Amino acid sequence: MRTVGTEVRGIRAPIVKEGDQLIDIVVDSLKQSIKEEGIELRDRDVLGITESLVARAQGNYIDIDDIAAEIEEKFEGDSIGIVFPILSRNRFSMILKGIARSGKKIFLQLSYPNDEVGNPLLDARKLYDLKIDSYQHVIEEEEYYEKFGDFKHPFTGVNYVDLYKEIAAETEIEIIAANQPESILDYTDQVIAADIHTRERTKEILKENGAQKVIGLDEICNQDHGKGYNPQFGLLGSNKASDKKLKLFPKDGEQFVEAVQKEIKEFSGKEVEVMIYGDGAFKDPAAKIWELADPVVSPAYTKGLEGTPNEVKLKYLADNDLKDLKGEELLQAMKDEIKEKEADLTANIKSQGTTPRRLTDLLGSLCDLVSGSGDKGTPIILIQGYFDSLADE
Known part of the structure:
Protein backbone atom coordinates (compact mmCIF):
# COMPACT_ATOMS: atom_id res chain seq x y z
CA MET A 1 0.00 0.00 0.00
CA GLY A 59 11.99 40.23 -23.02
CA ASN A 60 8.43 41.37 -22.33
CA TYR A 61 9.39 44.75 -20.88
CA ILE A 62 8.24 48.33 -21.38
CA ASP A 63 9.49 51.60 -19.95
CA ILE A 64 7.58 54.49 -18.42
CA ASP A 65 7.89 56.54 -21.63
CA ASP A 66 5.90 53.84 -23.45
CA ILE A 67 3.10 54.24 -20.90
CA ALA A 68 3.21 58.04 -21.21
CA ALA A 69 2.96 57.83 -25.02
CA GLU A 70 -0.14 55.63 -24.82
CA ILE A 71 -1.79 57.92 -22.27
CA GLU A 72 -1.25 60.91 -24.56
CA GLU A 73 -2.61 58.93 -27.51
CA LYS A 74 -5.72 57.55 -25.78
CA PHE A 75 -6.84 60.52 -23.66
CA GLU A 76 -7.83 64.04 -24.62
CA GLY A 77 -7.55 67.12 -22.45
CA ASP A 78 -5.11 68.03 -19.72
CA SER A 79 -6.39 65.82 -16.86
CA ILE A 80 -6.96 62.15 -16.17
CA GLY A 81 -8.63 60.20 -13.37
CA ILE A 82 -7.34 56.91 -11.98
CA VAL A 83 -9.76 54.80 -9.94
CA PHE A 84 -9.01 52.04 -7.42
CA PRO A 85 -5.35 51.14 -7.97
CA ILE A 86 -3.83 48.82 -5.40
CA LEU A 87 -1.36 50.19 -2.85
CA SER A 88 1.93 48.76 -4.03
CA ARG A 89 5.53 49.87 -4.50
CA ASN A 90 6.10 46.95 -6.86
CA ARG A 91 2.87 46.86 -8.85
CA PHE A 92 1.32 50.30 -9.30
CA SER A 93 4.09 52.76 -8.54
CA MET A 94 5.79 52.47 -11.93
CA ILE A 95 2.47 52.62 -13.77
CA LEU A 96 1.68 55.87 -11.95
CA LYS A 97 5.13 57.19 -12.83
CA GLY A 98 4.48 56.51 -16.51
CA ILE A 99 1.05 58.19 -16.42
CA ALA A 100 2.57 61.21 -14.66
CA ARG A 101 5.19 61.51 -17.41
CA SER A 102 2.37 62.33 -19.85
CA GLY A 103 2.11 65.72 -18.10
CA LYS A 104 -1.63 65.45 -17.51
CA LYS A 105 -2.99 66.46 -14.13
CA ILE A 106 -3.87 63.32 -12.19
CA PHE A 107 -6.89 62.83 -9.98
CA LEU A 108 -6.17 59.62 -8.09
CA GLN A 109 -9.07 57.92 -6.30
CA LEU A 110 -8.14 55.30 -3.70
CA SER A 111 -10.61 52.98 -2.01
CA TYR A 112 -10.69 52.93 1.78
CA PRO A 113 -10.10 51.67 4.43
CA ASN A 114 -8.38 49.02 2.23
CA ASP A 115 -7.53 48.55 -1.40
CA GLU A 116 -8.89 45.72 -3.54
CA VAL A 117 -6.47 43.13 -2.15
CA GLY A 118 -6.60 44.25 1.48
CA ASN A 119 -3.77 46.77 1.88
CA PRO A 120 -4.89 49.45 4.36
CA LEU A 121 -4.91 53.13 3.39
CA LEU A 122 -5.91 54.31 6.85
CA ASP A 123 -6.92 53.14 10.30
CA ALA A 124 -10.37 51.54 10.01
CA ARG A 125 -11.02 52.01 13.74
CA LYS A 126 -10.61 55.73 13.32
CA LEU A 127 -13.34 55.72 10.68
CA TYR A 128 -15.73 54.28 13.25
CA ASP A 129 -14.64 56.74 15.94
CA LEU A 130 -15.10 59.66 13.53
CA LYS A 131 -18.45 58.23 12.33
CA ILE A 132 -17.35 58.42 8.67
CA ASP A 133 -19.65 56.54 6.27
CA SER A 134 -17.20 54.84 3.93
CA TYR A 135 -19.98 54.01 1.46
CA GLN A 136 -20.80 57.64 0.81
CA HIS A 137 -18.15 59.99 2.16
CA VAL A 138 -15.40 61.34 -0.09
CA ILE A 139 -12.22 62.08 1.84
CA GLU A 140 -10.42 64.96 0.17
CA GLU A 141 -6.64 65.13 0.38
CA GLU A 142 -6.64 67.89 3.00
CA GLU A 143 -9.02 65.92 5.23
CA TYR A 144 -6.96 62.78 4.79
CA TYR A 145 -3.81 64.48 6.04
CA GLU A 146 -5.69 66.13 8.89
CA LYS A 147 -7.29 62.91 10.18
CA PHE A 148 -5.17 60.03 8.84
CA GLY A 149 -1.88 61.55 7.68
CA ASP A 150 0.21 59.75 10.28
CA PHE A 151 -0.94 56.30 9.12
CA LYS A 152 1.64 53.86 7.75
CA HIS A 153 1.06 50.42 6.28
CA PRO A 154 1.75 47.98 9.14
CA PHE A 155 3.96 45.71 7.04
CA THR A 156 5.70 48.04 4.57
CA GLY A 157 5.88 51.10 6.87
CA VAL A 158 4.75 53.27 3.94
CA ASN A 159 2.12 56.00 3.77
CA TYR A 160 0.86 55.44 0.23
CA VAL A 161 -0.64 58.90 -0.21
CA ASP A 162 2.82 60.35 0.47
CA LEU A 163 4.45 57.75 -1.78
CA TYR A 164 2.13 58.28 -4.74
CA LYS A 165 2.42 62.06 -4.51
CA GLU A 166 6.19 61.74 -4.53
CA ILE A 167 6.18 59.32 -7.50
CA ALA A 168 3.94 61.63 -9.56
CA ALA A 169 5.79 64.81 -8.55
CA GLU A 170 6.66 65.73 -12.14
CA THR A 171 3.00 66.61 -12.74
CA GLU A 172 0.13 67.88 -10.60
CA ILE A 173 -1.65 65.20 -8.60
CA GLU A 174 -4.67 65.36 -6.32
CA ILE A 175 -5.61 62.31 -4.24
CA ILE A 176 -9.02 61.48 -2.81
CA ALA A 177 -10.39 58.43 -0.99
CA ALA A 178 -13.84 57.23 -2.07
CA ASN A 179 -15.58 53.91 -2.67
CA GLN A 180 -18.07 54.88 -5.37
CA PRO A 181 -16.36 54.81 -8.81
CA GLU A 182 -18.45 57.73 -10.08
CA SER A 183 -16.95 60.05 -7.45
CA ILE A 184 -14.02 60.64 -9.82
CA LEU A 185 -16.41 62.26 -12.33
CA ASP A 186 -16.63 65.35 -10.11
CA TYR A 187 -13.02 65.99 -11.13
CA THR A 188 -12.60 64.63 -14.68
CA ASP A 189 -14.48 62.54 -17.26
CA GLN A 190 -11.32 60.86 -18.63
CA VAL A 191 -10.73 57.79 -16.45
CA ILE A 192 -8.54 54.72 -16.07
CA ALA A 193 -10.17 51.88 -14.10
CA ALA A 194 -7.05 50.58 -12.33
CA ASP A 195 -8.64 47.81 -10.29
CA ILE A 196 -7.83 44.22 -11.14
CA HIS A 197 -10.62 41.72 -10.48
CA THR A 198 -13.52 44.21 -10.39
CA ARG A 199 -12.47 46.32 -13.37
CA GLU A 200 -15.32 45.41 -15.72
CA ARG A 201 -18.00 46.48 -13.24
CA THR A 202 -16.07 49.67 -12.44
CA LYS A 203 -15.95 50.54 -16.14
CA GLU A 204 -19.68 49.91 -16.50
CA ILE A 205 -20.53 52.20 -13.57
CA LEU A 206 -18.32 54.99 -14.87
CA LYS A 207 -19.85 54.82 -18.35
CA GLU A 208 -23.38 54.71 -16.94
CA ASN A 209 -22.63 57.88 -14.99
CA GLY A 210 -21.38 59.91 -17.91
CA ALA A 211 -17.65 59.31 -18.25
CA GLN A 212 -16.50 60.39 -21.70
CA LYS A 213 -13.54 58.01 -21.87
CA VAL A 214 -12.95 54.89 -19.75
CA ILE A 215 -10.31 52.19 -20.19
CA GLY A 216 -8.74 49.64 -17.87
CA LEU A 217 -5.07 48.92 -17.24
CA ASP A 218 -5.63 45.85 -19.40
CA GLU A 219 -6.15 48.18 -22.37
CA ILE A 220 -2.78 49.93 -22.02
CA CYS A 221 0.32 48.29 -23.56
CA ASN A 222 -1.87 45.55 -25.05
CA GLN A 223 -0.85 46.10 -28.69
CA ASP A 224 2.31 45.09 -30.55
CA HIS A 225 4.30 48.25 -31.28
CA GLY A 226 7.63 46.49 -31.49
CA LYS A 227 8.09 46.58 -27.72
CA GLY A 228 6.74 44.63 -24.79
CA TYR A 229 2.97 44.07 -24.63
CA ASN A 230 0.33 41.65 -23.42
CA PRO A 231 -2.72 41.33 -25.69
CA GLN A 232 -5.05 40.08 -22.96
CA PHE A 233 -3.90 41.85 -19.80
CA GLY A 234 -1.92 44.92 -20.86
CA LEU A 235 -0.39 46.46 -17.72
CA LEU A 236 -2.20 44.09 -15.37
CA GLY A 237 0.23 41.64 -13.80
CA SER A 238 3.20 43.92 -14.41
CA ASN A 239 6.06 44.29 -11.92
CA LYS A 240 8.72 46.92 -11.35
CA ALA A 241 11.94 45.85 -13.08
CA SER A 242 13.97 49.05 -12.59
CA ASP A 243 13.40 52.76 -11.98
CA LYS A 244 12.27 53.09 -15.60
CA LYS A 245 11.11 49.65 -16.71
CA LEU A 246 8.25 47.24 -15.99
CA LYS A 247 8.09 43.52 -16.70
CA LEU A 248 4.71 42.60 -18.15
CA PHE A 249 2.74 39.40 -17.72
CA ASN A 310 -14.53 16.15 -8.20
CA GLU A 311 -13.94 14.58 -4.80
CA VAL A 312 -15.95 13.02 -2.01
CA LYS A 313 -15.38 14.31 1.53
CA LEU A 314 -13.80 11.50 3.54
CA LYS A 315 -14.67 13.10 6.88
CA TYR A 316 -18.34 13.33 5.93
CA LEU A 317 -18.46 9.68 4.84
CA ALA A 318 -16.68 8.52 8.00
CA ASP A 319 -19.13 10.40 10.23
CA ASN A 320 -22.28 9.48 8.31
CA ASP A 321 -22.64 6.81 5.63
CA LEU A 322 -19.79 4.66 7.00
CA LYS A 323 -20.02 5.56 10.71
CA ASP A 324 -20.63 1.96 11.83
CA LEU A 325 -17.49 0.59 10.15
CA LYS A 326 -13.93 0.42 11.49
CA GLY A 327 -10.43 -0.63 10.49
CA GLU A 328 -9.87 -2.48 7.25
CA GLU A 329 -13.59 -2.72 6.55
CA LEU A 330 -13.92 1.07 6.79
CA LEU A 331 -10.88 1.62 4.58
CA GLN A 332 -12.19 -0.72 1.89
CA ALA A 333 -15.64 0.87 2.00
CA MET A 334 -14.07 4.31 1.63
CA LYS A 335 -12.11 3.15 -1.42
CA ASP A 336 -15.29 1.74 -2.92
CA GLU A 337 -17.07 5.08 -2.40
CA ILE A 338 -14.26 6.83 -4.25
CA LYS A 339 -14.24 4.36 -7.13
CA GLU A 340 -18.03 4.51 -7.52
CA LYS A 341 -18.48 8.28 -7.10
CA GLU A 342 -20.54 10.19 -9.66
CA ALA A 343 -18.82 11.93 -12.54
CA ASP A 344 -20.19 15.26 -11.30
CA LEU A 345 -20.59 15.70 -7.55
CA THR A 346 -21.85 19.28 -7.75
CA ALA A 347 -24.45 19.84 -4.99
CA ASN A 348 -23.98 16.26 -3.78
CA ILE A 349 -23.82 16.19 0.02
CA LYS A 350 -20.97 13.67 -0.14
CA SER A 351 -18.71 16.41 -1.52
CA GLN A 352 -19.69 19.15 0.92
CA GLY A 353 -16.68 20.94 2.38
CA THR A 354 -14.40 20.15 -0.56
Whole structure:
Protein backbone atom coordinates (compact mmCIF):
# COMPACT_ATOMS: atom_id res chain seq x y z
CA MET A 1 0.00 0.00 0.00
CA ARG A 2 1.26 3.49 -0.86
CA THR A 3 1.92 5.63 2.19
CA VAL A 4 2.48 8.97 0.42
CA GLY A 5 -0.01 11.01 -1.59
CA THR A 6 0.86 14.37 -3.12
CA GLU A 7 4.54 15.35 -3.27
CA VAL A 8 5.81 18.81 -4.22
CA ARG A 9 9.37 19.74 -5.14
CA GLY A 10 10.98 23.06 -5.96
CA ILE A 11 13.34 22.57 -8.92
CA ARG A 12 16.40 24.79 -9.02
CA ALA A 13 17.19 26.47 -12.33
CA PRO A 14 19.76 28.88 -13.78
CA ILE A 15 19.12 32.63 -13.65
CA VAL A 16 17.12 33.38 -16.79
CA LYS A 17 17.77 36.44 -18.94
CA GLU A 18 16.12 37.94 -22.01
CA GLY A 19 16.61 35.79 -25.09
CA ASP A 20 17.40 32.57 -23.23
CA GLN A 21 15.89 29.36 -24.63
CA LEU A 22 13.53 28.79 -21.73
CA ILE A 23 11.98 25.55 -22.99
CA ASP A 24 15.44 23.93 -23.02
CA ILE A 25 16.29 25.40 -19.60
CA VAL A 26 13.10 24.08 -18.02
CA VAL A 27 13.41 20.60 -19.51
CA ASP A 28 17.15 20.35 -18.74
CA SER A 29 16.54 21.47 -15.13
CA LEU A 30 13.87 18.80 -14.75
CA LYS A 31 16.13 16.14 -16.27
CA GLN A 32 18.97 17.09 -13.91
CA SER A 33 16.67 16.92 -10.90
CA ILE A 34 15.31 13.52 -11.98
CA LYS A 35 18.87 12.23 -12.30
CA GLU A 36 20.20 13.66 -9.02
CA GLU A 37 17.14 13.00 -6.84
CA GLY A 38 15.98 9.71 -8.32
CA ILE A 39 12.56 11.07 -9.30
CA GLU A 40 10.26 8.89 -11.38
CA LEU A 41 7.89 10.87 -13.57
CA ARG A 42 4.29 9.68 -13.85
CA ASP A 43 1.38 10.55 -16.12
CA ARG A 44 -0.57 13.56 -14.82
CA ASP A 45 2.32 14.96 -12.85
CA VAL A 46 2.22 18.76 -12.97
CA LEU A 47 5.11 21.08 -13.82
CA GLY A 48 4.68 24.74 -12.91
CA ILE A 49 6.91 27.55 -14.23
CA THR A 50 6.72 30.98 -12.65
CA GLU A 51 5.44 33.73 -14.94
CA SER A 52 8.49 35.92 -14.30
CA LEU A 53 10.77 33.35 -15.94
CA VAL A 54 8.64 33.27 -19.08
CA ALA A 55 8.25 37.05 -19.36
CA ARG A 56 11.96 37.62 -18.70
CA ALA A 57 13.04 35.14 -21.36
CA GLN A 58 10.60 36.78 -23.79
CA GLY A 59 11.99 40.23 -23.02
CA ASN A 60 8.43 41.37 -22.33
CA TYR A 61 9.39 44.75 -20.88
CA ILE A 62 8.24 48.33 -21.38
CA ASP A 63 9.49 51.60 -19.95
CA ILE A 64 7.58 54.49 -18.42
CA ASP A 65 7.89 56.54 -21.63
CA ASP A 66 5.90 53.84 -23.45
CA ILE A 67 3.10 54.24 -20.90
CA ALA A 68 3.21 58.04 -21.21
CA ALA A 69 2.96 57.83 -25.02
CA GLU A 70 -0.14 55.63 -24.82
CA ILE A 71 -1.79 57.92 -22.27
CA GLU A 72 -1.25 60.91 -24.56
CA GLU A 73 -2.61 58.93 -27.51
CA LYS A 74 -5.72 57.55 -25.78
CA PHE A 75 -6.84 60.52 -23.66
CA GLU A 76 -7.83 64.04 -24.62
CA GLY A 77 -7.55 67.12 -22.45
CA ASP A 78 -5.11 68.03 -19.72
CA SER A 79 -6.39 65.82 -16.86
CA ILE A 80 -6.96 62.15 -16.17
CA GLY A 81 -8.63 60.20 -13.37
CA ILE A 82 -7.34 56.91 -11.98
CA VAL A 83 -9.76 54.80 -9.94
CA PHE A 84 -9.01 52.04 -7.42
CA PRO A 85 -5.35 51.14 -7.97
CA ILE A 86 -3.83 48.82 -5.40
CA LEU A 87 -1.36 50.19 -2.85
CA SER A 88 1.93 48.76 -4.03
CA ARG A 89 5.53 49.87 -4.50
CA ASN A 90 6.10 46.95 -6.86
CA ARG A 91 2.87 46.86 -8.85
CA PHE A 92 1.32 50.30 -9.30
CA SER A 93 4.09 52.76 -8.54
CA MET A 94 5.79 52.47 -11.93
CA ILE A 95 2.47 52.62 -13.77
CA LEU A 96 1.68 55.87 -11.95
CA LYS A 97 5.13 57.19 -12.83
CA GLY A 98 4.48 56.51 -16.51
CA ILE A 99 1.05 58.19 -16.42
CA ALA A 100 2.57 61.21 -14.66
CA ARG A 101 5.19 61.51 -17.41
CA SER A 102 2.37 62.33 -19.85
CA GLY A 103 2.11 65.72 -18.10
CA LYS A 104 -1.63 65.45 -17.51
CA LYS A 105 -2.99 66.46 -14.13
CA ILE A 106 -3.87 63.32 -12.19
CA PHE A 107 -6.89 62.83 -9.98
CA LEU A 108 -6.17 59.62 -8.09
CA GLN A 109 -9.07 57.92 -6.30
CA LEU A 110 -8.14 55.30 -3.70
CA SER A 111 -10.61 52.98 -2.01
CA TYR A 112 -10.69 52.93 1.78
CA PRO A 113 -10.10 51.67 4.43
CA ASN A 114 -8.38 49.02 2.23
CA ASP A 115 -7.53 48.55 -1.40
CA GLU A 116 -8.89 45.72 -3.54
CA VAL A 117 -6.47 43.13 -2.15
CA GLY A 118 -6.60 44.25 1.48
CA ASN A 119 -3.77 46.77 1.88
CA PRO A 120 -4.89 49.45 4.36
CA LEU A 121 -4.91 53.13 3.39
CA LEU A 122 -5.91 54.31 6.85
CA ASP A 123 -6.92 53.14 10.30
CA ALA A 124 -10.37 51.54 10.01
CA ARG A 125 -11.02 52.01 13.74
CA LYS A 126 -10.61 55.73 13.32
CA LEU A 127 -13.34 55.72 10.68
CA TYR A 128 -15.73 54.28 13.25
CA ASP A 129 -14.64 56.74 15.94
CA LEU A 130 -15.10 59.66 13.53
CA LYS A 131 -18.45 58.23 12.33
CA ILE A 132 -17.35 58.42 8.67
CA ASP A 133 -19.65 56.54 6.27
CA SER A 134 -17.20 54.84 3.93
CA TYR A 135 -19.98 54.01 1.46
CA GLN A 136 -20.80 57.64 0.81
CA HIS A 137 -18.15 59.99 2.16
CA VAL A 138 -15.40 61.34 -0.09
CA ILE A 139 -12.22 62.08 1.84
CA GLU A 140 -10.42 64.96 0.17
CA GLU A 141 -6.64 65.13 0.38
CA GLU A 142 -6.64 67.89 3.00
CA GLU A 143 -9.02 65.92 5.23
CA TYR A 144 -6.96 62.78 4.79
CA TYR A 145 -3.81 64.48 6.04
CA GLU A 146 -5.69 66.13 8.89
CA LYS A 147 -7.29 62.91 10.18
CA PHE A 148 -5.17 60.03 8.84
CA GLY A 149 -1.88 61.55 7.68
CA ASP A 150 0.21 59.75 10.28
CA PHE A 151 -0.94 56.30 9.12
CA LYS A 152 1.64 53.86 7.75
CA HIS A 153 1.06 50.42 6.28
CA PRO A 154 1.75 47.98 9.14
CA PHE A 155 3.96 45.71 7.04
CA THR A 156 5.70 48.04 4.57
CA GLY A 157 5.88 51.10 6.87
CA VAL A 158 4.75 53.27 3.94
CA ASN A 159 2.12 56.00 3.77
CA TYR A 160 0.86 55.44 0.23
CA VAL A 161 -0.64 58.90 -0.21
CA ASP A 162 2.82 60.35 0.47
CA LEU A 163 4.45 57.75 -1.78
CA TYR A 164 2.13 58.28 -4.74
CA LYS A 165 2.42 62.06 -4.51
CA GLU A 166 6.19 61.74 -4.53
CA ILE A 167 6.18 59.32 -7.50
CA ALA A 168 3.94 61.63 -9.56
CA ALA A 169 5.79 64.81 -8.55
CA GLU A 170 6.66 65.73 -12.14
CA THR A 171 3.00 66.61 -12.74
CA GLU A 172 0.13 67.88 -10.60
CA ILE A 173 -1.65 65.20 -8.60
CA GLU A 174 -4.67 65.36 -6.32
CA ILE A 175 -5.61 62.31 -4.24
CA ILE A 176 -9.02 61.48 -2.81
CA ALA A 177 -10.39 58.43 -0.99
CA ALA A 178 -13.84 57.23 -2.07
CA ASN A 179 -15.58 53.91 -2.67
CA GLN A 180 -18.07 54.88 -5.37
CA PRO A 181 -16.36 54.81 -8.81
CA GLU A 182 -18.45 57.73 -10.08
CA SER A 183 -16.95 60.05 -7.45
CA ILE A 184 -14.02 60.64 -9.82
CA LEU A 185 -16.41 62.26 -12.33
CA ASP A 186 -16.63 65.35 -10.11
CA TYR A 187 -13.02 65.99 -11.13
CA THR A 188 -12.60 64.63 -14.68
CA ASP A 189 -14.48 62.54 -17.26
CA GLN A 190 -11.32 60.86 -18.63
CA VAL A 191 -10.73 57.79 -16.45
CA ILE A 192 -8.54 54.72 -16.07
CA ALA A 193 -10.17 51.88 -14.10
CA ALA A 194 -7.05 50.58 -12.33
CA ASP A 195 -8.64 47.81 -10.29
CA ILE A 196 -7.83 44.22 -11.14
CA HIS A 197 -10.62 41.72 -10.48
CA THR A 198 -13.52 44.21 -10.39
CA ARG A 199 -12.47 46.32 -13.37
CA GLU A 200 -15.32 45.41 -15.72
CA ARG A 201 -18.00 46.48 -13.24
CA THR A 202 -16.07 49.67 -12.44
CA LYS A 203 -15.95 50.54 -16.14
CA GLU A 204 -19.68 49.91 -16.50
CA ILE A 205 -20.53 52.20 -13.57
CA LEU A 206 -18.32 54.99 -14.87
CA LYS A 207 -19.85 54.82 -18.35
CA GLU A 208 -23.38 54.71 -16.94
CA ASN A 209 -22.63 57.88 -14.99
CA GLY A 210 -21.38 59.91 -17.91
CA ALA A 211 -17.65 59.31 -18.25
CA GLN A 212 -16.50 60.39 -21.70
CA LYS A 213 -13.54 58.01 -21.87
CA VAL A 214 -12.95 54.89 -19.75
CA ILE A 215 -10.31 52.19 -20.19
CA GLY A 216 -8.74 49.64 -17.87
CA LEU A 217 -5.07 48.92 -17.24
CA ASP A 218 -5.63 45.85 -19.40
CA GLU A 219 -6.15 48.18 -22.37
CA ILE A 220 -2.78 49.93 -22.02
CA CYS A 221 0.32 48.29 -23.56
CA ASN A 222 -1.87 45.55 -25.05
CA GLN A 223 -0.85 46.10 -28.69
CA ASP A 224 2.31 45.09 -30.55
CA HIS A 225 4.30 48.25 -31.28
CA GLY A 226 7.63 46.49 -31.49
CA LYS A 227 8.09 46.58 -27.72
CA GLY A 228 6.74 44.63 -24.79
CA TYR A 229 2.97 44.07 -24.63
CA ASN A 230 0.33 41.65 -23.42
CA PRO A 231 -2.72 41.33 -25.69
CA GLN A 232 -5.05 40.08 -22.96
CA PHE A 233 -3.90 41.85 -19.80
CA GLY A 234 -1.92 44.92 -20.86
CA LEU A 235 -0.39 46.46 -17.72
CA LEU A 236 -2.20 44.09 -15.37
CA GLY A 237 0.23 41.64 -13.80
CA SER A 238 3.20 43.92 -14.41
CA ASN A 239 6.06 44.29 -11.92
CA LYS A 240 8.72 46.92 -11.35
CA ALA A 241 11.94 45.85 -13.08
CA SER A 242 13.97 49.05 -12.59
CA ASP A 243 13.40 52.76 -11.98
CA LYS A 244 12.27 53.09 -15.60
CA LYS A 245 11.11 49.65 -16.71
CA LEU A 246 8.25 47.24 -15.99
CA LYS A 247 8.09 43.52 -16.70
CA LEU A 248 4.71 42.60 -18.15
CA PHE A 249 2.74 39.40 -17.72
CA PRO A 250 4.01 36.77 -20.22
CA LYS A 251 2.38 36.42 -23.62
CA ASP A 252 2.04 33.39 -25.94
CA GLY A 253 1.80 31.13 -22.90
CA GLU A 254 -0.22 28.39 -24.56
CA GLN A 255 2.52 27.70 -27.12
CA PHE A 256 5.10 27.61 -24.34
CA VAL A 257 3.33 25.11 -22.06
CA GLU A 258 2.44 22.84 -24.97
CA ALA A 259 6.06 22.88 -26.19
CA VAL A 260 7.36 21.99 -22.71
CA GLN A 261 4.80 19.19 -22.43
CA LYS A 262 5.87 17.82 -25.81
CA GLU A 263 9.58 17.86 -24.87
CA ILE A 264 8.89 16.03 -21.61
CA LYS A 265 6.83 13.42 -23.43
CA GLU A 266 9.66 12.83 -25.90
CA PHE A 267 12.29 12.07 -23.27
CA SER A 268 10.12 10.37 -20.63
CA GLY A 269 7.10 8.94 -22.42
CA LYS A 270 4.89 10.53 -19.73
CA GLU A 271 2.00 12.97 -20.23
CA VAL A 272 2.94 15.70 -17.75
CA GLU A 273 0.64 18.70 -17.40
CA VAL A 274 2.37 22.09 -17.60
CA MET A 275 1.29 25.49 -16.32
CA ILE A 276 2.59 29.02 -15.91
CA TYR A 277 1.79 30.44 -12.48
CA GLY A 278 1.92 33.86 -10.86
CA ASP A 279 0.43 35.02 -7.58
CA GLY A 280 -1.35 32.43 -5.49
CA ALA A 281 -5.02 32.96 -4.64
CA PHE A 282 -4.93 33.02 -0.85
CA LYS A 283 -5.36 35.53 1.97
CA ASP A 284 -2.80 36.13 4.69
CA PRO A 285 -4.49 35.62 8.07
CA ALA A 286 -2.26 38.13 9.88
CA ALA A 287 -1.97 40.91 7.30
CA LYS A 288 -5.51 40.33 5.96
CA ILE A 289 -4.05 40.88 2.48
CA TRP A 290 -5.27 38.83 -0.49
CA GLU A 291 -2.18 37.75 -2.40
CA LEU A 292 -3.66 37.83 -5.91
CA ALA A 293 -2.39 41.08 -7.44
CA ASP A 294 -2.10 39.34 -10.82
CA PRO A 295 -5.22 39.23 -13.01
CA VAL A 296 -5.22 35.41 -12.89
CA VAL A 297 -3.27 32.72 -11.04
CA SER A 298 -2.33 30.90 -14.24
CA PRO A 299 -2.20 32.70 -17.60
CA ALA A 300 -1.57 29.46 -19.52
CA TYR A 301 -1.83 25.71 -18.92
CA THR A 302 -2.21 22.45 -20.81
CA LYS A 303 -5.69 21.06 -21.44
CA GLY A 304 -5.53 18.40 -18.73
CA LEU A 305 -5.72 21.11 -16.06
CA GLU A 306 -9.15 22.36 -17.07
CA GLY A 307 -11.97 22.07 -14.57
CA THR A 308 -12.42 21.71 -10.82
CA PRO A 309 -11.86 18.83 -8.38
CA ASN A 310 -14.53 16.15 -8.20
CA GLU A 311 -13.94 14.58 -4.80
CA VAL A 312 -15.95 13.02 -2.01
CA LYS A 313 -15.38 14.31 1.53
CA LEU A 314 -13.80 11.50 3.54
CA LYS A 315 -14.67 13.10 6.88
CA TYR A 316 -18.34 13.33 5.93
CA LEU A 317 -18.46 9.68 4.84
CA ALA A 318 -16.68 8.52 8.00
CA ASP A 319 -19.13 10.40 10.23
CA ASN A 320 -22.28 9.48 8.31
CA ASP A 321 -22.64 6.81 5.63
CA LEU A 322 -19.79 4.66 7.00
CA LYS A 323 -20.02 5.56 10.71
CA ASP A 324 -20.63 1.96 11.83
CA LEU A 325 -17.49 0.59 10.15
CA LYS A 326 -13.93 0.42 11.49
CA GLY A 327 -10.43 -0.63 10.49
CA GLU A 328 -9.87 -2.48 7.25
CA GLU A 329 -13.59 -2.72 6.55
CA LEU A 330 -13.92 1.07 6.79
CA LEU A 331 -10.88 1.62 4.58
CA GLN A 332 -12.19 -0.72 1.89
CA ALA A 333 -15.64 0.87 2.00
CA MET A 334 -14.07 4.31 1.63
CA LYS A 335 -12.11 3.15 -1.42
CA ASP A 336 -15.29 1.74 -2.92
CA GLU A 337 -17.07 5.08 -2.40
CA ILE A 338 -14.26 6.83 -4.25
CA LYS A 339 -14.24 4.36 -7.13
CA GLU A 340 -18.03 4.51 -7.52
CA LYS A 341 -18.48 8.28 -7.10
CA GLU A 342 -20.54 10.19 -9.66
CA ALA A 343 -18.82 11.93 -12.54
CA ASP A 344 -20.19 15.26 -11.30
CA LEU A 345 -20.59 15.70 -7.55
CA THR A 346 -21.85 19.28 -7.75
CA ALA A 347 -24.45 19.84 -4.99
CA ASN A 348 -23.98 16.26 -3.78
CA ILE A 349 -23.82 16.19 0.02
CA LYS A 350 -20.97 13.67 -0.14
CA SER A 351 -18.71 16.41 -1.52
CA GLN A 352 -19.69 19.15 0.92
CA GLY A 353 -16.68 20.94 2.38
CA THR A 354 -14.40 20.15 -0.56
CA THR A 355 -12.92 23.13 -2.40
CA PRO A 356 -14.92 24.02 -5.55
CA ARG A 357 -12.10 26.04 -7.08
CA ARG A 358 -10.46 25.71 -10.46
CA LEU A 359 -7.60 23.24 -10.58
CA THR A 360 -5.26 25.89 -11.95
CA ASP A 361 -6.03 28.21 -9.02
CA LEU A 362 -5.34 25.46 -6.50
CA LEU A 363 -2.21 24.18 -8.22
CA GLY A 364 -0.89 27.68 -8.96
CA SER A 365 -1.34 28.69 -5.33
CA LEU A 366 0.55 25.58 -4.26
CA CYS A 367 3.36 26.42 -6.69
CA ASP A 368 3.57 29.99 -5.42
CA LEU A 369 3.76 28.88 -1.79
CA VAL A 370 6.57 26.44 -2.55
CA SER A 371 8.66 28.73 -4.76
CA GLY A 372 8.09 31.90 -2.75
CA SER A 373 9.13 35.30 -4.05
CA GLY A 374 12.57 35.54 -2.46
CA ASP A 375 15.87 33.72 -2.72
CA LYS A 376 14.91 30.02 -2.85
CA GLY A 377 15.98 29.74 -6.49
CA THR A 378 13.26 27.22 -7.37
CA PRO A 379 11.13 28.87 -10.08
CA ILE A 380 10.04 25.47 -11.42
CA ILE A 381 7.73 23.29 -9.34
CA LEU A 382 7.08 19.57 -9.80
CA ILE A 383 3.85 18.27 -8.27
CA GLN A 384 3.30 14.50 -8.18
CA GLY A 385 0.29 12.53 -7.06
CA TYR A 386 -2.09 15.52 -6.98
CA PHE A 387 -4.74 13.67 -8.94
CA ASP A 388 -4.38 10.44 -6.95
CA SER A 389 -6.91 9.38 -4.32
CA LEU A 390 -6.96 6.97 -1.41
CA ALA A 391 -8.28 4.35 -3.81
CA ASP A 392 -5.12 4.43 -5.91
CA GLU A 393 -2.64 1.72 -4.89
